Amino acid sequence: MNEVSYIITGWLIGIITMLIAKWLDSFKEQKKNENKIISDALVFLFEARDMFNEIAICLASLHEMGEKFPDKRNQLEKDLYVEAESIKEKAFFPKLMFHSFQLQTLRDQSFYLLFERIIKKYKEFHNNIISQKSMEEIEDLNQKIMILTKEIIEKSKTKIKKRI
Secondary structure, three states: OHHHHHHHHHHHHHHHHHHHHHHHHHHHHHHHHHHHHHHHHHHHHHHHHHHHHHHHHHHHHHHHHHHHOOOOHHHHHHHHHHHHHHHHHHHHHHHHHHHHHHHHOOOOOHHHHHHHHHHHHHHHHHHHHHOOOOHHHHHHHHHHHHHHHHHHHHHHHHHHHHHO
16 A cells, blocks of 8 residues: 555656646746737737838928929829838738737736737827828827837836846
């Protein structure tokens, strides 16, 4: 009977240590996945920033080209708006939905809320560019976006530093 109890005890200890190891591995994997979701969302925000800045630059150059070549201005403007909308629809919105969903799966919902605030500012930025608001208004909104982006970067850095 003594040998059987040692075998059962050893078997139980083995199972318990295996379960604890699995639990720790899943915990580490979850942290790794959260870090990936946050970093991918940050990359998306930088890509969005590049896209919106490119649209703003194109509109500024459109005005300059329109003054030099007034007969071509209408076609240039049409091409620019078509290109901007196609980029937004094909690349921007699917990625936006994906990253938005991914951030909603995190335990810390503050990342999602901050991400949504930034995206709302980008929408406002886009509307200001398209409606050709003054450069002061566009620059003011750009500064607000930069502040929010800095906030999400700092939040990400502190979250990752906690885990190291």
